[in-house]
Amino acid sequence: MIAETKSALQDVVASLIAEISKTASERDKLGGTAKKERDLIRKSGLLRLASPKAYGGEKADWSTILHITREIAKVDSSVAHLFGYHFLCLASVELYGTAEQVSHFTKETAENDNFWGNAFNPLDIHVKAKKTANGWLVQGKKSFCSGATDSDRLLISAQKEDGSGVVIAVIPSIREGVIIGNDWDSFGQRQTDSGSVEFHNVEVKHSEVLEAFQINDDNVFATVRTHIAQSILIHVLLGTAEGAFDVAKEYTKTQTRPWVTSNVDTAAEDPYHVYNYGELFVKLKAADALTKVSNEVLDKTWALKHEVTFEQRGECSIAVATTKVQVVQTALDVTSRIFQVMGARSTSAQYNFDRYWRNVRTHTLHDPIDYKIRDIGQYTLNNIYPEISAYS
Structure with a gap:
């Protein structure tokens, strides 16, 4: 253990x-x-x-x-x-x-x-799989493959050549023909190795293919992967914001100078700093509360396994989406506004405080919360659950 x-x-x-x-x-x-x-x-x-x-x-x-x-x-x-x-x-x-x-x-x-590393990206359909006597032959290039570098096992997806569906499989990351690219150049999340993976006639055995894969009315459980992925990113975002908040507090108390017309002895006594920290604290606590709710719903949904219904899946989707909206808005606000309460010297490259905002901003662009709010609105007003997708 x-x-x-x-x-x-x-x-x-x-x-x-x-x-x-x-x-x-x-x-x-x-x-x-x-x-x-x-x-x-x-x-x-x-x-x-x-x-x-x-x-x-x-x-x-x-x-x-x-x-x-x-x-x-x-x-x-x-x-x-x-x-x-x-x-x-x-x-x-x-x-x-x-x-x-x-x-x-x-x-x-x-x-x-x-x-484990990822080469599953459901939106990238440029990898094809051809049926063979021993399994499948995979060819193509996949983008946004977080964690593929230095992984031991790789989760992959490929479109069947005949257009009949998707092959999902687990293969060793060092399989012959797998080329993991060192081409991730985003300004944020710089060490996630979220670049490309190329497949050059990669052999996939029958035993490596996840054959039970089906998404239909009888297998709603398979679609819960979306909620797990969303929840992971929620926690990455919230943790990043909390980390930024903590370093900002320390900096304000030990490094920030009081403004010349503030009439206070320390920056920590500045009424505007006090207000901003109070407001950001409330937002972080609200995000934390919603996160606990969505985690509980996710645990219950996961425990149902293949017994989960469309309605139960829909409730989980709404819980996770609601949390995602709050966390994204909070994380962007916190990681941007910390400079307002730390002062101009905090922008020095020696501190690298901008990494918190860069990392949050990078994540939030992959899944616009406008669509989360739209889904929540449809649920609230018209009792319509979000359409099942890779992001909802």
Whole structure:
């Protein structure tokens, strides 16, 4: 097991975060792969969190996994993203695979502390799969493949060549013909390795294909992957905002000079700073409250497995969407407004405080909250659940 008690698990997480935080700012400037930090996560045993206790795991619920993701995001949102997506990819086996595949990949992951990477991006349909006698032959290039670099297992998706659907599979990341690109150049989330993966006649075996994959009225459970993905990003965003808030408070109290006409001795006594911190605190607390609600709904929905109904899935979608809107708006506000309460010197490159805003802004552009608000409005006014998609 990772830890014998809840307190011991908290110590493992705290120790990991302390190490990651030491180099977080400098690594953000450099970009590239957080190899050392990924290996620290492997050694911590936390990649086994969702595994059964018989495999050395904790059989943790989503609330626990998401909480740890959020704690990591306070110091390093890129590593938090990688950590959360590991569990998203592993959970995809249960959503799309057979019981035998769940057992195999869960045990393998726990025994080897395998780190999972993503080449699943549902919006990118440029990867094709051709049927062969032994399985499938995959060809093409996939974008936004977070965590593919330095991964041990890769969750992939490809369009069947005959147009009859999608192949979803799990393959070793070092499979011949897999080329993981070092081409991620966003101004935020610089160490998520969210670039491309190319497939050059990659062989996929029958046993690696998640054959139970179907999305229809009888398998609503498969669509819950969307809510897990959304929840992971919610926690990355909220953790990032909380981290920014914490460093800003410390800076304001120790570095910021009082304004010349403020008539106070310290910046912490400035009535405008006090007001701004109070308002941002309220917004963060509101986001935290909604996050707890949506986590509880997600845990209950996940527990239903294949018994989950369309209506229950819809309620989960609304809970997650509501939280996402609040968290996005709060995170953008907090990571921007901290400079207003820290002052001009806080924009110095030595502090790299802009990384909090850059990382939040990058994430929020991949999933516009305008559509979340539209869905919530339709539900509120017309009792219509969001259309099932990769983002709702």
